[in-house]
Amino acid sequence: MFSIVVPLYNKEKSVSRAIKTVLEQNYSNFELIIVNDGSTDNSLDVVEKIKDERVKIINKKNGGVSSARNLGVENASTDWICFLDADDYWKPNHLEIIAELQNKYQDGKIYSTLVCENSEKGVQFIENSLPDDFEGYINDYFSLASKGTIFHSSSVCVSKKALLEVGCFDTNLKHGEDLDVWFKLMMNNIAVVKKTGTAVYDLLGENRAMNLKCMYEKHLLSKIDNYRSIKVPNLNEFIDYYILRNSVPYYFSMDKNKVYPVLYNVKEKKETKLIWKCIYSEKLFLGNFFLYRLYKKLRMIL
Incomplete structure (x- = not known):
């Protein structure tokens, strides 16, 4: 079973798509934790209209994406945490593949597929240095990561215990908080990756173009x-x-x-x-x- 954490702040136009792709997963044994980080638009109204017993909504004062993710992790009832940004989305087989990787490589603490990128050119796979059709352990993360993206916040599944041991996400960081977590996790945890794009990072998402200019x-x-x-x-x-x-x-x-x-x-x-x-x-x-x-x-x- 998975706990899926969706941090939400002013994504009224895209959050319903993100949630829809979670609820329509081939693998259905999960809880969906939406952490409303003090949204000032209609985001909360949108998610409250969704009727599914697997969905839990947590409201908090605005504190940033890291504090929202951390609160979601704290309230997760399972041992495995998946993240999905409110303006990104999953393909139907995302959780199914993660579950297959867990069954096949049972000593992992991080499981991940790769991401596709949605831009004005359409949805395109983000290439990296992993061989085509790669599946298995990541033995040299830092060498591979200097040649292309390996982990993305919307494509990973992480052990809750491992996250808590490294202190989760740094709330002092406005940008790059996920990279900081991958750094800390990959110091002494086993990671497993399958080179297939099951998560879509939406460059056209709300406020994302503005955020990219401030990285x-x-x-x-x-x-x-x-x-x-x-x-x-x-x-x-x-x-x-x-x-x-x-x-x-x-x-x-x-x-x-x-x-x-x-x-x-x-x-x-x-x-x-x-x-x-x-x-x-x-x-x-x-x-x-x-x-x-x-x-x-x-x-x-x-």
């Missing part, structure tokens, strides 16, 4: 930088990559003095491959001349 989170980058002392394979390489990837775009579009201290902490300061990886991961489709100029600027910064 710079200095506190998160500094916190991640402090993990360097932990002896985990390829952790430092991923930290450098993540800091570069998330700081560099803001160096050119925001206050350079705000971003520079974080960039300065990157250890691999002259790593050519790392810089080029960051340029291409941001999909900066520029001419070769402009790419080279950008590369030279990054070398000067770092």
Whole structure:
């Protein structure tokens, strides 16, 4: 049995779709916990109209997505927690596949499929470095994660005990709170992944375009930088990559003095491959001349 936690804040146009895809899952043994985080629109009215004994609604004052998820975890009656953002949705076989993975790999603490991305181009699978049709244990998470998304909040199922042991989601973070949790979980927990897209991350969701423009989170980058002392394979390489990837775009579009201290902490300061990886991961489709100029600027910064 699963406990599905849906944090809800002002998603009146999309939350019914998210809930509908949960209630229509092929696997039906679950409870659905909707945590209304002080919505000021009609979100609460929408979810209260849904009549299903598996649905539980919790109301709280607005405190952010992390506090909403944490409250959902605390109130979960099962040992396994799935998350779904209110503007994302699942394909009908999502929970079925997670249950199959649990039966097949019983020592896991994290089970996940991959996500598709819904944009103006339609729904597309988000590729990563896992082989096609991959299913099994993730043995080198940080190396794989530096080449593409492995976990997404709307695609994972996590042991409640493991979540509580790492302190759940950091309520001090406005963005990147899920990445922080994956960091902490993957230090000493077993993860199992099946490379199939059963969750859809909706870039066209309410308020999401605005949020994507505000993803710079200095506190998160500094916190991640402090993990360097932990002896985990390829952790430092991923930290450098993540800091570069998330700081560099803001160096050119925001206050350079705000971003520079974080960039300065990157250890691999002259790593050519790392810089080029960051340029291409941001999909900066520029001419070769402009790419080279950008590369030279990054070398000067770092």
